[in-house]
Amino acid sequence: MNSRYFTEEHELFRKSFQEFLQKEVVPHIEKWEETGTIERFIWEKFGEMGYFGLNYSEEYGGLNLDIFYTVIFLEELQKINSGGFAAAMWAHAYLAMTHLDKEGDHRIKEKYLAPSISGEKIGCLCISEPSGGSDVAGMRTTAVKKGDKYLINGSKTFITNGVYSDYLVVAAKTAPELKGKGMSIFVIDRETPGISATKLNKLGWRASDTAEIAFDNVEVPASNLMGEEGKGFPYIMQHFAFERLIMGINAHARAEFALDYTLKYMKEREAFGRTIDKFQALRHSYADMASEVEMAKEFNYSIAERMHRGVYVVKEASMSKLLSTKIADEIIYKCLQFLGGYGYMEDYPLARLLRDSRLGPIGGGTSEILREIIAKMVIDGKEYKPAAK
Template identity: 40%
Template sequence: MSTTHRNAYMTDELEAIYEQTVEFVSKEVEPHGDAWEAAGKVPRETFRKMGSLGMLGLRVPEEHGGLGLGMVASATFSEALGSSTYAGFDASVLVHTDMAGPHLVNSGSPEQLERWLPSVLSGETILSIGVSEPDAGSDVAGIRTSAVKDGDGWRINGTKTYITNGVYGDMTILAAKTDPDNKYGITMFLLPAGTEGFSVANKLDKHGWRCSDTAELVLDDVWLPDSSVLGTVHRGFYETMKNFQNERMVLVGMGVGAAQAAIDLTSEYVRSRPAFGGHLSDLGAIRQRMAMNQAKVDAVRAGMYHAAWLGDQGIDNVRAMSGVKALGCEVVNEVMYDCLQFHGGIGYMRESTIERMTRDARILPIGGGATEVMLEEVAKRLL
């Protein structure tokens, strides 16, 4: 097992979390991943198993049944998940734990936490985050879904798209425009599956992440009571921004874990593949590029953990995390490109692990803030 995940920010507790997660995915994910890819979903039982092991509550305060850990723990968890080689599984879990879950933990009322958090931690209630729309992805302020006050509740209309866990999940953390005169006047809502007027219009067919379900959601005159408002009315944009660095980080984390797995897999392959009277690993061009890829992954890993540590210290880490998101997700794709190349023809076959991993990696520079948007975040703070 690779030990390259170890770094200055590791503790015995984090090391145990990493090892537990790697062991879990090797036993509970890798043997079944191909079937999940074909089915287009991660079985609910897998979430329940993770819940029973306490894996879904790393960032949940201890008083609410979690471990009360910080961003470095999420970095560790996401990197360990990435070793699964099935990024669709990683994405389904991390949307639940680190993209949607923090909204409930950070903004939920005592009543909402009591009602939902136990089943979220156990894996009975699977979460999705409903922000992206056909015309608004990285530009959160550009969403068009509207919520209008209606009696002791809200009437909501709109469309969401590219929503991971949206097909089979149980509750969507929904963003809707509640103040039409203010582009940042957004409110977050708890939207349970099965609510009248709320439907899955389409299960999307994706290039990669095949075992995560991704939905287009339609809200047609959905009515939600005031008790479904999550956090403060009109302040949802700012509440969303609070979790963006964490969302970016876990995408880098799962990418780093996958890139390391790809390097390990490819190193083993080139050492055993006969070529030109020796093995592929004897060729200088391959040795040099593999070494450079490892150096790049090591650098991204270090940058990610440092940015996470800054966040845990209460230090503004937007520039650091945006930079590592931009660089890291591009590096992951560069690594996958080379690893598939060094597998030769078998790397292009659907039966090979590296073919799937290469497809899965392509979304990383897009999701959670596109590379171009991340670079603008760095530039604003640099220039």
């Protein structure tokens, strides 16, 4: 492990988290993959162990630890071969909860953030819509103010934890005529009348509940507005840098898992009188893949370190997600090929890993969108700035 970023305390945390996952999570993964439902008890166990509060304030039950504890959390979740379970955990802890932490007032943090840290409440973030996922500014969901309430109408889709969460962090247009500048963020209780969710059937991430959500004249108290009205777009853009880095870290971790598994297989699998790790064509291909993962990992660690220092790393995080997810998909594809017919069998981990990995270049901003965002920065000289506080 690279000691430039990780201390002995980090490594002790990694070991204890690995042991927790093997004991408390892995025995249930196959069931959750089949049912598409992660049982509530595991959320509570994560909360009891403090895993949802790694980077949050002690005032609300968090541990206020540095970003590399989060990096470890993300990496190890990728190595139990359930992208859906991992997504449910990090979408709760770093998508929904990030908005509560950064834009929520004290009342909202006490009501939603504290029980999210303890695992008593599950959250989801609702941004993408059926009419357009990556086009955030073009969203059509509206929030019209009526006295001391907002009336929300519209729909969201591809929402992780969208079926079983207890609350929803929702982006909606409070001033549609202003386009991106007319967007605001709300937190809404699941049981609020007018909310309905439809579970989506996915290629991968099958353990997680991904939903299309409809809002039909949903009344939300004005006090559930988070941050300033009309500032929703810069809030979302600011947090996208973190989400993209998360996706990049996830990618290098699952690629590393694929390589580790494949190497063990190569050392045991015999063909033509010797184990296949002795065949030059496979050895050199493996060397190329290991080099790519090491480069992606080092780049992602350096971005995390800069983010920890308060640098706005939207360019680097976008590059991380673009390249790391591409590398992961290519490596997992090749690793499956190394296993031959066994790679295609569900009894081996590569088939699920291939399906789960394929969402990397899609979720959190497609690779096509990221290329244009990066092009604007490196070719046109465009500067993206954090939301004003």
